[in-house]
Amino acid sequence: MRVIDIIEKKRDGCELTAEEIDFFIQGYTRGDIPDYQAAAWLMAVYLRGMSERETRDLTLAMARSGDMLDLSDVAPLVADKHSSGGIGDKVTLVVAPIVAACGVPVGKMTGRGLGFTGGTVDKLESIPGFRTDLSPQEFKAQLARIGIVITGQSENLAPADRKLYALRDVTGTVSSLPLIVSSIMSKKLAGGATAILLDVKVGSGAFMKTVEDASRLAEAMVRLGRELGRRVGALVSDMNQPLGWTVGNALEVQEAINVLHEDGPPDLREHCLVVAAEMLALAGRVADSTEGVELAAQAIADGSAWRKFRALITAQGGDVRFVDEPDRLPRAPITEPIPAPTDGYLQKVDAAQVGMAVVDLGGGREKKGDLIDHSVGVVVHYKVGDRVQKGTPLCTIHASDRVRLERAKARLLEAHTIGPEPVPPLPLFYKKIPQQ
Numbered sequence: 001m002r003v004i005d006i007i008e009k010k011r012d013g014c015e016l017t018a019e020e021i022d023f024f025i026q027g028y029t030r031g032d033i034p035d036y037q038a039a040a041w042l043m044a045v046y047l048r049g050m051s052e053r054e055t056r057d058l059t060l061a062m063a064r065s066g067d068m069l070d071l072s073d074v075a076p077l078v079a080d081k082h083s084s085g086g087i088g089d090k091v092t093l094v095v096a097p098i099v100a101a102c103g104v105p106v107g108k109m110t111g112r113g114l115g116f117t118g119g120t121v122d123k124l125e126s127i128p129g130f131r132t133d134l135s136p137q138e139f140k141a142q143l144a145r146i147g148i149v150i151t152g153q154s155e156n157l158a159p160a161d162r163k164l165y166a167l168r169d170v171t172g173t174v175s176s177l178p179l180i181v182s183s184i185m186s187k188k189l190a191g192g193a194t195a196i197l198l199d200v201k202v203g204s205g206a207f208m209k210t211v212e213d214a215s216r217l218a219e220a221m222v223r224l225g226r227e228l229g230r231r232v233g234a235l236v237s238d239m240n241q242p243l244g245w246t247v248g249n250a251l252e253v254q255e256a257i258n259v260l261h262e263d264g265p266p267d268l269r270e271h272c273l274v275v276a277a278e279m280l281a282l283a284g285r286v287a288d289s290t291e292g293v294e295l296a297a298q299a300i301a302d303g304s305a306w307r308k309f310r311a312l313i314t315a316q317g318g319d320v321r322f323v324d325e326p327d328r329l330p331r332a333p334i335t336e337p338i339p340a341p342t343d344g345y346l347q348k349v350d351a352a353q354v355g356m357a358v359v360d361l362g363g364g365r366e367k368k369g370d371l372i373d374h375s376v377g378v379v380v381h382y383k384v385g386d387r388v389q390k391g392t393p394l395c396t397i398h399a400s401d402r403v404r405l406e407r408a409k410a411r412l413l414e415a416h417t418i419g420p421e422p423v424p425p426l427p428l429f430y431k432k433i434p435q436q
């Protein structure tokens with residue numbers, strides 16, 4: 001088999017066989033196929049697309065490019081969730097303990113933030129001592145012991161995706177349905193979970209800009225999950241403004257803790273209850289989402305979700321005093337409110353720009369490997385549709401120095417559109433795509 005033939009075949013719009021896809025993926029992962037050939041192949045896939053059968057074979061080949069975790073000896077069913085990435089998305093920190101407290105084991109490998117979106121690993125690392133580099137053996141042992149684990153992706157989890165994603169990022173080939181589906185689903189398959197809830201975001205702070213595109217992506221992943229023998233369901237949720245009030249690592253951990261203590265922003269609480277309910281329904285723990293929401297709310301109210309969160313922090317080496325007394329979490333030296341420049345209604349937020357303001361402050365990465373400051377971030381005080389009063393704080397910036405603060409301030413003012421006409425509040429969810 002020759003790589004050039006595989007590139008030409010896809011360039012000409014033909015379907016690749018499973019063997020050709022596997023040859024390409026394993027060859028590229030080993031380093032036998034150079035980046036320039038892989039880039040040409042990616043562009044051919046981007047322009048010509050892939051059939052569902054090809055997408056399934058690509059996903060399997062990518063999943064098999066590294067370790068495949070088998071969790072069946074730990075629990076017959078392990079739940080996981082995946083968000084396609086957003087601003088202020090601390091949902092995993094709340095939902096994983098809720099679901100585990102309801103008796104469904106949760107085993108999750110998760111990522112760091114890049115660009116305007118945050119990552120759960122970064123948020124958890126605001127807690128001194130918390131380890132996010134568990135080995136597959138440690139992952140399984142902890143899952144068996146306490147029924148919950150959240151760690152970074154091991155080096156050898158779907159290594160084909162690691163290489164291909166970096167190449168897609170610099171070759172204009174990220175926004176391709178088969179490439180996104182295979183990227184996300186290969187990691188989920190290799191992570192070993194059997195019941196997977198996908199939270200596909202849509203809007204100004206998301207990768208997908210229209211509900212139609214997000215639904216198409218979600219439906220393709222749900223269908224693929226079924227074909228590959230996993231229980232997969234999806235929600236299409238709004239990302240046209242930050243979720244909750246806070247954006248920034250330690251601030252988000254504190255907000256997640258508040259929700260686990262029956263406090264915190266109503267939108268975040270409701271979002272978490274719905275995601276948890278869908279996970280519980282997928283896992284067969286409840287008959288439907290209504291029962292799931294009740295059970296999830298009860299796990300918060302009776303303190304069992306909070307106890308599970310504490311157990312997670314302790315098991316992974318985190319200093320539990322920092323979550324018991326979240327005021328101990330990293331704090332930025334400067335806190336400054338930005339007054340609303342005018343009266344009116346908050347009509348629109350460019351959520352990606354709010355995320356970028358946190359990158360300006362040092363709380364996110366412009367490129368892989370950048371160090372981040374866990375203490376900095378932004379607290380928003382209004383949601384779309386709210387009446388805004390001139391001079392009251394629109395946002396509060398938590399910064400480490402004034403130069404960064406001024407940069408973030410300019411961006412945040414630009415990101416908020418205030419106008420005289422009232423607008424309706426945004427929904428939290430647009431669509432649910434049930435397991436098929």
Ligand code: URA
Binds near residue numbers: 084165183
């Ligand atoms: N998230 C991923 O993991 N991969 C993609 O291709 C897009 C979003």
